[in-house]
Structure formats: C-alpha cells, structure tokens
Amino acid sequence: MPWExxxxxxxxxxxxxxxxNVCIYRLPRELSLLRPRSHCPxxxxxxxxxxxxxxxxWLALRGRCxxxxxxxxxxxxxxxxxSGLLALHTAWHFGLQGGTLLLIGLxxxxxxxxxxxxxxxxxxxxxxxxxxxxxxxxxxxxxGGPPLANGETAVIGVxxxxxxxxxxxxxxxxxxxxxxxxxxxVKLFAMIGAWLGWQSLPLTLFLAGVxxxxxxxxxxxLAGRDRSLPIPFGPYLVMAAWISLxxxxxxxxxxxx
Ligand SMILES: [Zn+2]
Numbered sequence: 001m002p003w004e005x006x007x008x009x010x011x012x013x014x015x016x017x018x019x020x021n022v023c024i025y026r027l028p029r030e031l032s033l034l035r036p037r038s039h040c041p042x043x044x045x046x047x048x049x050x051x052x053x054x055x056x057x058w059l060a061l062r063g064r065c066x067x068x069x070x071x072x073x074x075x076x077x078x079x080x081x082x083s084g085l086l087a088l089h090t091a092w093h094f095g096l097q098g099g100t101l102l103l104i105g106l107x108x109x110x111x112x113x114x115x116x117x118x119x120x121x122x123x124x125x126x127x128x129x130x131x132x133x134x135x136x137x138x139x140x141x142x143x144g145g146p147p148l149a150n151g152e153t154a155v156i157g158v159x160x161x162x163x164x165x166x167x168x169x170x171x172x173x174x175x176x177x178x179x180x181x182x183x184x185x186v187k188l189f190a191m192i193g194a195w196l197g198w199q200s201l202p203l204t205l206f207l208a209g210v211x212x213x214x215x216x217x218x219x220x221x222l223a224g225r226d227r228s229l230p231i232p233f234g235p236y237l238v239m240a241a242w243i244s245l246x247x248x249x250x251x252x253x254x255x256x257x
Pocket of ligand 1: 042
C-alpha cells in the first residue's frame, strides 16, 4: 500500500481518537457526547480548535491547559496515538477492502470499552448492545464472511458467547458465593461472537484468561496492588478478541503443528 495512504489512515485514526477521548470521559459519567463543546474540566474554558489538534496540541501546550495551566492527562494523546496506530495496522494487515473500515470501527469500539472498563469497572450498554446488533447486521450483509463472521456463525456466536459466559458466571457465583463476572462481560462476549463468529470464542476466552492472570499477578507482585481489589475482565477480553481476529488462524495452525 502506498505510504501516502497509510499516512492518511493514521491521521484519520488520530482524529477519531480525539472523539474516542470524549466518549471515554463522558460515557461513564453519563454526559452527552455532543454538548457542551470540549472544555477544560478545571477552569471550564472552551478548547479552541487549534488547541484540539490530535497529538500535536498536547505536545505544543506541554500537557497544560492554555488558560489555567492545569495539567492535561497524557491519556488523551496516548488514546489518539493508539487509535492512529490501530487504524494503520488494521489497514496494513487486511488491505484496502470494504470490511477493513468496519474492522477499524470495531477496534475503536474495543478501545473505548477497554479504557472505560479499566478505570470504571463498567462496559456501557450504549456500546455493547448496538455492537451486538451491528455485528449481526454486518454478518448478514455482503461484507459478512472472513475475517468477519457470516450470518450463521454470528448468530451462534451471540448465543454461545453471551449464554456460555452467563452460565459460567452463574455457576461460579453458586460455587464460590462471589460475583466473578458482570453482565457487561457477558454482553461484550456476545458482541465478540457477533463480529468474529463462534469459532473464535474458545481462543478468545483462553487468551483473555492468560493475559488477565499474567497482568493481574504481575500487578500484585511488582506494583503492590491490593489483591482484594477486583480486576476488570473486559480489557483482556477485548485484547484477546483482537489478537484472535488478527492472528487466530496462525495461532491455531501453530498449536496443531
Ligand atoms: Zn483550564
């Protein structure tokens, strides 16, 4: 793919990333995405367009509000950079085809879910429920089929993903008396089933378990995290789903060999 295309796709990703920041800040606080316009949460001063350029503005302002000097979280440029790289890598991996744009959109939704769950322990229904519906619609559209699910594998994916994880959570709660997984994880797993098809669910769950354990144990041992604190599962489910979407075939082939 010509480098000009890739540069454009990266820029497009950072611009969307700027909007994803708005979603990440406002959705868990149940604020409107459209109004009011971007403003500094400290001094309430509006953010001018030239101070809202993805990546660049944060660097130019050295991470501080132009008006009150309050520091701006480095999470903002980090999300913009991640969105840019996500779009770039997805386009590079799958090439320029109709489904690629959908996959980039799915990646953006995953990114928002991951960060919100990490900080707030919730996976907002306003993303997961339309996410399930949209995944099913795409599967039944002409864009359905590899690497996305087709109609049949998507329907089974929703039922097996949502139902299976719900059952697992129910049994876990009965046995241990503790709530191990929330309904948010159940809906997220159904959404993953709708987009990737049921075949990708076992690998996704396995990878999420491995990632979650490694990070969780590392966090407790190296960073001294209180082990009684809950560890959100959503971020690992999302990362695992993305890995199985991009490299699932290779992983299965390697495993079978
Ligand atoms: Zn300010």
